Amino acid sequence: LLGITAAGLAGRRLEEISPALSLDEVLRSGKREAESVHRLGGKMVVVNRIPLATGAGLSGAVLTLQEAGAIHRADRSLRTRARTRVRTVRYTLDDLHGQSEPLAKARMLGLRYARVDSTVLIGGESGTGKEVMAQGIHQASARHHFPFIAVNCASLPETLLESELFGYEDGAFSGARRGGKPGLFEAAHNGTLFLDEIGDMPPALQIRLLRVLQERQVMPVGGSEPVPVNVRIMAATHRDLAAMVAAGAFRQDLFFRLNILRIDMPTLRERRDDIWLLAQNLYQRVRQNLGLAGEPPLPDALRDALLAYAWPGNIRELENVLERLAVFLAEMPDPPPDEQVRRIVADV
Template sequence: MEQVTDRRPIIWAFSLTRLRELLESVIPQYEAAAEIRVFQKGFEEALAAARQLIETGAEVDVFLSAGSNGAYLRERAGVPVVLITPTGFDMLQALSKARRMSDRVAIVTFGAVTAELEQFKDLYGLEIEQRAYTARLDAEACVRELAGKGIEVVVGPGMVTDLAVQAGLKGVFLYSQNSVREALGRAIEIARIARSEEAKRERINTILRHLGEGVVAVDMNERIQSINPAMARLLGVNGEGALGMRLSGIAPSLTLSQVLESGKEELEEIQKSRGRTLVVNRIPLREQGVQTGAVLTCQDATAIERVDRTLRSLHRPRHFVARYHLGDIVGESPSLRRIKALAERYARTEATVLITGPSGTGKELLAQGIHNAGSRRQHAFVAINCAAFPETLLESELFGYDEGAFTGSRRGGKPGLFEAAHTGTLFLDELGDVPLPLQTRLLRVLQEREVLRLGSNDPTPIDVRVIAATNRDLKESVAEGTFRDDLYYRLNILHLHVPPLEARREDIPAIAAHLLRGALLRHGAPGRHAQVLKLLLPLLERYPWPGNVREMENVLERVAVLFSDLETAEPMHARQLKLVVPELFEGSETVRKGSFKAERQEAEEAQILRVLQDCGGNQTEAARRLGIGRTTLWRRLSAHGRRVPLAKR
């Protein structure tokens, strides 16, 4: 099928006077650019002829005419009309010719008097009478008046010069080939733009017709202007028959009246209509900043769920995505602001980043944010917890293996996580727990930028950014001989330390509000947020949070479960909280009476002793669980007046 924009623009020109001859002399120059047809008709006769041709299937893009004839068509035709207007050079030429014929010269133009004429008067020292007309009767009156005043030459459009000759005067035609060319150029450009817009509309309509998503557009009175087949099916209406109807009359639950009134979009709302659950978007339509209507889009929720299941099944084995951004990190304490600012700067580089900090402080969240703020954000973010695998399994997970590398290996082999992260980011969590033999292999991969699968002799080049995290003091681990110093220096290029929540307590309210909102939403009680937060916040701000944000998340999850079972109007009491989160109430009297520093010290001591007891007094294991070195453990116990023999491991 011929594309709308492929054919030449079609232009119809209308003139009753000498302008027709001028048009016919210029048209051959434009045969390749446009199809131009000239009609020797004007006013009512021109309009009737054009309408008759259009009704019989003739195509036209633009009308071309001049003066009052053009103005008449512009008001009534319903087709773009380009007016041929005289240029300053046309006027200069016509007046020069008139001056050679007589000093008694007048100019009659359509619409309004010409301001530029004063310049010509001064230039030529002429006394030039100037008149303007809007219709043929006006032009006749002007010519009679000028003849009575002794004017001998009249400059003007074809109709005016014909009237002048009839009155016994001389007429000088105002238009030239240049003014016709200029008008034809404008007409062709307007036609091309109209064709382009028509083609765009057709493409959009084609897309809308084939969209599975329902789309309907309305005007400011909520009357349907456009509706695609998917929306017609959702609403149970005939698409053509729905045009001009009010949307709220067809589907009251899907009304756009609020958006038309407010001008604000409403996105991803869940609504029921005709027994279906729909995901609905309401969007205002604007043209040049002025609202002209609104668009409603609807998707069947079951179709979305089906696609989601398909994507998950396709991507789960091999697709790795970072879900969080730096903007998702909640808190505005000075230390956290510094960390986020550094992370933004680090994200712009390709260097390895080492993130340290106690367990539960959000080190992986920070790593994902760095990935998503960097140039690799469109590629994989692969995370592995190095403490979650035994040594042999961790090795095969990281580096992969070839077929037959060991008993039970997959046929065809398996790429490791370094290969899975190619062109993306590999996040090594709990790196301090990697056994020494694996540290050697890891160092080689970081240095050589190539990985050797188990059972293979052929290294595979990789392009991976590494972000590592640990809750251990790696300097102490290096001193104790449990971590390679060369690997430490290879990793510690860019360093971020996330302080414990206790050290940035001003972040507690914001973090608590964020986590509580999510927990209550998951358990179907979002309306409880303000009440629960008001009851909890004093307790949350006093508690030392040895488990940091992860512990707070668990505490608030328990609270959300409790309050999701209460009736909306049922009051909440501290005694109910105490049953679910007793740790928040431990030592609260001490906090109120004593210093906050003393409470932290007591909580720290209690935690250390509890972990030591769980480990049977084994300091090495206790230090590992606490995320500190044995020397630090001994120092903290000494500060609390506790004596534990260092030899006991």
């Protein structure tokens, strides 16, 4: 830390080397100083000064120093491991709000599928609530005490997705963590692994996934021994996998392995009877997330406009629009005049 050899330090007083190292104040007052930050030799260090007390009184003090960068790295490692191990399920099947027949059918299928361990394939347009359904099935199943782990197959490059899913052994590739790293299949042991956007999985990984589904064991990258796993697979896609199979863009054998239990999430266009109820629930949630006080109802003047729109982005788009509305309406009296609400709708 100091850039000085041990021979250059031995026998010298601490304050001669740097005032930041002095123990004089602790020895005088007997008070502990913890986690103070100082610049030392061009580096930021965290300093602890701890008095040593005995029955006869103060007998000395201990000085410890740690480079701030090392603490940052340790903190990042701890937070990363916490994210990997602690997988919280935010939603249940009751969070699929609505009373329309298409949604009631999907919710009923989810409850039925929760009673078994078969693979589930969830289809539907973007923003229809596919992950909410997957979490709801997991939460209603016998695996709810174990992890629910989600990975987006479209968000990672092939090489990274492979190591994330299957893990890797020590020295498997350049930059691999010493000691290796378990993959998400192992992390989800006894629980559920949710593969979102499965239609975007690269062909090479489709083969490996098929083998895991068949053998119920994973082979880490660079490994020689397979690792048994007990994982329920749920997958989701907005693509037409059957058409992709016909076009040669998705493996037919994997499609058959995934398409055992099937749920197709309805669009908002198919469940217009739910739009107003859903909008009212989402409006209160976005107000809470924005830190807006009170729970004023969604103005009735918005109803016709919300029901008339096609909602190509489904629930996600509806939530975004309601957040913009909440920001505008927060500056208006309660209840806001209908004419002003209509002008805001035109702007939004």
